[in-house]
Amino acid sequence: MANPQIIIVPEIRDLVRREQWDELRDILAEIHAADIAEIIQTIDDDNEKVNVFKNLDDDKAVEVFEHIEGDDRSAILPLLPNREQKNILNEMSPDERADFFDEITAEEVDQYTGLLNKGAKEETRLLASYPPDSAGGIMTTDFVTLSEDMTVAQALKRIREDAPDAEQIYSLYVVNKQDKLVGIVTLKDIILANPNRKIGRMMDHKVMSVNAESDQEEVASLFKKYDLHALPVVDQYGTLIGIITFDDIIDVIGEEDTEDMYRFGGVKETELTYFQTSSSKWARQRITWLLLLVVTGFISGFILERYEEALTTVVMLAFFIPVLMDSGGNAGTQAATVIVRGLATGEIAMNQALRVLRKEVIIALMVGVALAILTALRAVIMHSDYSLAITVAIAMLATVTIAKIAGAMLPILFKKLGFDPAIMSGPFITTIVDIFALILYFELARLFLGIA
Amino acid sequence: MANPQIIIVPEIRDLVRREQWDELRDILAEIHAADIAEIIQTIDDDNEKVNVFKNLDDDKAVEVFEHIEGDDRSAILPLLPNREQKNILNEMSPDERADFFDEITAEEVDQYTGLLNKGAKEETRLLASYPPDSAGGIMTTDFVTLSEDMTVAQALKRIREDAPDAEQIYSLYVVNKQDKLVGIVTLKDIILANPNRKIGRMMDHKVMSVNAESDQEEVASLFKKYDLHALPVVDQYGTLIGIITFDDIIDVIGEEDTEDMYRFGGVKETELTYFQTSSSKWARQRITWLLLLVVTGFISGFILERYEEALTTVVMLAFFIPVLMDSGGNAGTQAATVIVRGLATGEIAMNQALRVLRKEVIIALMVGVALAILTALRAVIMHSDYSLAITVAIAMLATVTIAKIAGAMLPILFKKLGFDPAIMSGPFITTIVDIFALILYFELARLFLGIA
Numbered sequence: 001m002a003n004p005q006i007i008i009v010p011e012i013r014d015l016v017r018r019e020q021w022d023e024l025r026d027i028l029a030e031i032h033a034a035d036i037a038e039i040i041q042t043i044d045d046d047n048e049k050v051n052v053f054k055n056l057d058d059d060k061a062v063e064v065f066e067h068i069e070g071d072d073r074s075a076i077l078p079l080l081p082n083r084e085q086k087n088i089l090n091e092m093s094p095d096e097r098a099d100f101f102d103e104i105t106a107e108e109v110d111q112y113t114g115l116l117n118k119g120a121k122e123e124t125r126l127l128a129s130y131p132p133d134s135a136g137g138i139m140t141t142d143f144v145t146l147s148e149d150m151t152v153a154q155a156l157k158r159i160r161e162d163a164p165d166a167e168q169i170y171s172l173y174v175v176n177k178q179d180k181l182v183g184i185v186t187l188k189d190i191i192l193a194n195p196n197r198k199i200g201r202m203m204d205h206k207v208m209s210v211n212a213e214s215d216q217e218e219v220a221s222l223f224k225k226y227d228l229h230a231l232p233v234v235d236q237y238g239t240l241i242g243i244i245t246f247d248d249i250i251d252v253i254g255e256e257d258t259e260d261m262y263r264f265g266g267v268k269e270t271e272l273t274y275f276q277t278s279s280s281k282w283a284r285q286r287i288t289w290l291l292l293l294v295v296t297g298f299i300s301g302f303i304l305e306r307y308e309e310a311l312t313t314v315v316m317l318a319f320f321i322p323v324l325m326d327s328g329g330n331a332g333t334q335a336a337t338v339i340v341r342g343l344a345t346g347e348i349a350m351n352q353a354l355r356v357l358r359k360e361v362i363i364a365l366m367v368g369v370a371l372a373i374l375t376a377l378r379a380v381i382m383h384s385d386y387s388l389a390i391t392v393a394i395a396m397l398a399t400v401t402i403a404k405i406a407g408a409m410l411p412i413l414f415k416k417l418g419f420d421p422a423i424m425s426g427p428f429i430t431t432i433v434d435i436f437a438l439i440l441y442f443e444l445a446r447l448f449l450g451i452a
Numbered sequence: 453m454a455n456p457q458i459i460i461v462p463e464i465r466d467l468v469r470r471e472q473w474d475e476l477r478d479i480l481a482e483i484h485a486a487d488i489a490e491i492i493q494t495i496d497d498d499n500e501k502v503n504v505f506k507n508l509d510d511d512k513a514v515e516v517f518e519h520i521e522g523d524d525r526s527a528i529l530p531l532l533p534n535r536e537q538k539n540i541l542n543e544m545s546p547d548e549r550a551d552f553f554d555e556i557t558a559e560e561v562d563q564y565t566g567l568l569n570k571g572a573k574e575e576t577r578l579l580a581s582y583p584p585d586s587a588g589g590i591m592t593t594d595f596v597t598l599s600e601d602m603t604v605a606q607a608l609k610r611i612r613e614d615a616p617d618a619e620q621i622y623s624l625y626v627v628n629k630q631d632k633l634v635g636i637v638t639l640k641d642i643i644l645a646n647p648n649r650k651i652g653r654m655m656d657h658k659v660m661s662v663n664a665e666s667d668q669e670e671v672a673s674l675f676k677k678y679d680l681h682a683l684p685v686v687d688q689y690g691t692l693i694g695i696i697t698f699d700d701i702i703d704v705i706g707e708e709d710t711e712d713m714y715r716f717g718g719v720k721e722t723e724l725t726y727f728q729t730s731s732s733k734w735a736r737q738r739i740t741w742l743l744l745l746v747v748t749g750f751i752s753g754f755i756l757e758r759y760e761e762a763l764t765t766v767v768m769l770a771f772f773i774p775v776l777m778d779s780g781g782n783a784g785t786q787a788a789t790v791i792v793r794g795l796a797t798g799e800i801a802m803n804q805a806l807r808v809l810r811k812e813v814i815i816a817l818m819v820g821v822a823l824a825i826l827t828a829l830r831a832v833i834m835h836s837d838y839s840l841a842i843t844v845a846i847a848m849l850a851t852v853t854i855a856k857i858a859g860a861m862l863p864i865l866f867k868k869l870g871f872d873p874a875i876m877s878g879p880f881i882t883t884i885v886d887i888f889a890l891i892l893y894f895e896l897a898r899l900f901l902g903i904a
Contacts, residue, residue, distance in 0.1 A: 280818060322752030327749060334719045342726045366739075
């Protein structure tokens with residue numbers, strides 16, 4: 001999508017250069033923090049970036065900083081005046097701060113921790129104790145709690161007091177004296193209720209929560225299934241320690257899907273964006289699989305060597321190698337795509353492997369017969385050789401079938417073994433199928449073409 | 453994820469068979485609508501499904517119906533008593549009803565429209581007038597509007613009246629006398645404000661909205677970028693006609709990512725789940741690409757035929773065909789994966805094609821040199837042939853470079869031409885790269901191995 005805000009960039013840079021601070025401030029006040037963050041990231045000059053920052057009011061500066069992506073944050077912060085650094089670090093939402101601390105060096109963490117006030121320090125320590133892709137790693141500690149014995153009027157007073165800092169006030173969690181999560185009320189319920197009603201009488205006791213150690217992918221699937229707005233996070237004692245809101249989950253879903261697609265495409269993911277990742281880093285992220293697959297590709301070479309006799313006798317055999325290999329790879333990739341995605345969205349459960357196998361074999365026979373006929377026709381038309389036609393037709397049908405079975409079963413097998421099924425990437429399945437396809441092809445050739 | 457609710461299924465079916473309605477009702481009242489929907493979908497017997505439905509209270513029946521997926525909905529509804537059909541159809545949220553009407557036959561639409569009351573009929577007609585993947589197609593018409601001249605107290609009264617039916621009451625939209633969208637206030641603002649304050653004085657005039665015709669993918673990226681909770685939808689005159697909420701968007705993101713992955717894997721998407729889609733339908737969804745790719749695969753065969761002489765003279769050349777083809781396919785798929793995803797998430801903009809090209813060429817040279825050395829070593833070690841080694845090394849480096857360029861540039865080109873970049877699937881790029889790789893390989897062989 002084209003970004004209409006980009007056209008403001010020259011105007012803003014111009015104001016910065018001419019040091020027209022008042023005018024700059026007026027323009028920036030009108031622009032959404034997410035857009036200012038984007039604008040700052042298109043400016044190359046550090047000094048100019050800082051001058052944009054200095055002309056934001058305190059709250060907006062925090063929001064803009066939260067929206068900046070990747071290492072630009074760690075580049076900008078040290079350039080800001082100490083007072084502004086303190087404001088940003090203390091006022092940013094605890095989960096964003098924890099993410100930022102994950103991105104920077106240990107020395108920077110030490111230095112910035114020194115600028116935090118006591119509460120912020122504790123929050124950061126708590127969040128840092130959980131892996132970044134766990135519920136504890138993505139939760140925030142800015143939330144409102146109510147107690148059972150409050151009246152609706154008292155609850156509303158508490159909400160009003162806590163609202164300015166809270167990440168959201170639309171789902172409200174009720175805790176007992178030991179801070180254990182015991183219920184949930186929505187702001188909607190509170191607005192509709194009699195002011196004298198006790199929270200304990202109207203709350204829903206069946207409140208869903210996740211343990212702080214839960215994987216973020218699991219959390220995302222709860223949000224999807226139950227259309228949640230927010231989800232409380234508890235520790236092993238059931239104590240409410242944080243909440244996760246839907247906007248964190250939208251990011252998680254994107255991240256998890258990117259991770260799946262990268263793995264499936266045979267690329268290791270990086271935490272930075274495409275351009276922020278250096279070319280040599282990208283080369284490293286891609287070379288592992290390529291090297292591994294070249295080595296397995298050599299196996300295909302060895303197989304051809306073993307059948308050198310056959311190849312020399314009937315050189316026509318070579319002409320069908322590309323189409324067999326491509327069809328096997330394609331058919332396998334198709335099956336793997338559908339199965340890997342089905343496992344990720346929960347559409348396909350682990351105990352349905354047999355049903356998947358049956359279905360894929362039927363599909364393979366349907367598409368395989370069509371491809372086999374087409375390939376056989378080519379052999380007959382171009383080479384008028386019926387034995388060759390039978391050989392390539394059977395080889396094609398068998399290759400497609402093996403490919404569909406491998407493409408469907410390997411991801412399920414990998415998931416059973418506790419790995420990410422997306423590791424069973426298209427390239428990997430293609431290479432495995434190639435090996436089987438070639439052996440099969442030449443054995444069939446020996447059988448039907450009478451080669452030794 | 454394993455589903456703990458599944459263990460209740462035998463108990464529920466047992467209660468249904470023994471016609472223990474009171475006990476069944478008590479159990480169902482304790483279970484979340486999303487889980488009941490899942491349970492109903494695991495029951496094969498239609499009669500049992502209906503009996504579960506009959507023992508839900510009216511509101512819960514609507515919620516459960518909304519959570520049921522695919523054609524199970526259209527199978528269950530006709531089996532329910534007329535009164536229950538009416539309740540479900542009239543009370544379900546307008547966007548869910550529109551989705552349901554999209555799934556069923558024209559006769560069924562006619563029949564069920566007869567059961568709708570006037571308001572529901574109009575809502576359905578409005579939503580049906582937009583494509584299902586547009587903002588108008590995913591919006592709901594159940595929302596609360598405020599006017600500028602209301603006081604906070606009056607607004608709160610309006611919210612209390614409308615809340616029971618509204619999809620959400622946390623973002624409230626302000627319209628003028630002509631129903632044009634003029635501002636936004638949050639429930640948080642209203643709770644914190646003085647009861648006598650005018651809405652027009654406190655509302656934010658800069659309210660983001662989308663046109664009903666906008667693509668759902670565009671809407672999703674606004675939610676992501678601005679961390680939105682809800683987004684108003686306007687028609688071409690700026691009249692507020694609906695809202696989209698975050699839970700719709702979570703579904704959209706999942707759908708769009710599935711669509712991208714399927715296209716990229718060379719599979720046409722279906723609207724139903726893996727198991728709901730019949731094997732013959734799956735075969736049709738996959739055969740188009742396979743047939744097309746078989747035909748392009750034949751081109752590779754023709755190329756080999758053209759170089760029959762070379763192949764017959766130096767049969768060793770055949771041994772390196774699989775590894776060259778696989779490496780080209782893999783390298784191209786890697787680049788395409790990263791670029792297709794980058795275009796989808798907005799990380800890569802259309803005007804950055806040249807930067808991408810430069811980066812991919814550098815990456816290609818880095819990984820290409822490594823793969824070339826490895827392949828040359830194999831030629832030297834196994835065949836002690838230095839000319840062959842030079843041939844395969846240069847062929848490998850060139851193939852990887854062409855593959856990375858094609859993998860990166862074809863998705864961008866396709867997007868420029870107005871197509872979905874994910875159509876440039878892994879299998880398609882593999883097949884294209886194969887053709888170039890083979891020609892190049894044999895031309896190099898002629899050059900270095902002195903074949904005619």
